[in-house]
Amino acid sequence: MQQEFLKASCAACSSEGLCEKKFHDLLRSSGGRLTKERKSLLTIVCDIKGHFQPQNLLAMLRRRGYPVSLTTVYRNLSLLVRAGIIRRTDVQEGGSHVGARYEHVWGRAHHDHLVCSRCGRRVEFSYSAIDALQEVVAAQHGFSLERHTLELVGVCPDCRTAESGRRAAAGRTAR
Amino acid sequence: MQQEFLKASCAACSSEGLCEKKFHDLLRSSGGRLTKERKSLLTIVCDIKGHFQPQNLLAMLRRRGYPVSLTTVYRNLSLLVRAGIIRRTDVQEGGSHVGARYEHVWGRAHHDHLVCSRCGRRVEFSYSAIDALQEVVAAQHGFSLERHTLELVGVCPDCRTAESGRRAAAGRTAR
């Protein structure tokens, strides 16, 4: 039971089939082949909006009727990273291990994350002034900057409200 | 064969036994106990200058004559994270998994990293202007900032030199 292969039109990239191009380029340059599994991978990866994990990706593939093995997912994930299509961003929640996490490398706009240390909520943001300063720092050390990962960890508005409420209550009884 | 327990005087923290205090506070607040294993852990962790991994830490403990099991290391590492004494910074090299990595949360000066994507060299830096802007971003989203992780990935001076040399050579022959 097979399914026709969709052309990967990546919303994240500048909608021009950039991801496909990147992938083809990498494959060509290394003598790789464009198998149907790789087409599926690329299609799904390009459809994903946010972060994803290998298992996660496998599930989506299966759900969409692409029968791909986890091994292949792993093998091609590193390929996609090397092609510059996705990026690894190992992130842990609450101190325990979660495993690899991937996300699109956006065509133009880069985004960073605000993470709530209480509820784990993740908010994306981008702030060009910070990006600019990063270039400055890199230059100071003689580095040419390729990319960066910035994660701000703090307490989100909701959890702050909840905590100040609790603190007030505790103060009333215990103090 | 036992060894006397050193008082943990943490060079990273403001040398005032801050780590000890943080740890005791956490233990007290959760009904935890100050076992000799935990004292050892704290001592060694406070002596470590840079990054370390669980296995790594275990080796150091053994080398110093503290007989602690790997299980205990793992269990207490997350405790130390919760106490705000160390921080997890999962970092992968070259796209493949390396495992958890920890480092001190410095008393005052926070530092970030510049990483070379070619040779893996890591350079620490701190830049207050960036820190300040991060506060701004957090505030804009209603977050109160606790900490952050910033990693700048690029090419270090040495590798840049090496690459431009190679590029020049290639240009001479191939073009």
Place this chain on the structure above:
DNA sequence: GTTCCTGCAAAACCTTTGCACCACG
């Protein structure tokens, strides 16, 4: 004395590898 902690061994995971078969180019 209670609890909580430790160490051991085993389980649970995630990721990589070896190998036979298959398919892209």
Place this chain on the structure above:
DNA sequence: CGTGGTGCAAAGGTTTTGCAGGAAC
């Protein structure tokens, strides 16, 4: 057709868990 890719199963690592004995408070 030849080489590289896939799937499966098994290996390799790291991290977590169950349990009995021991230690802190």
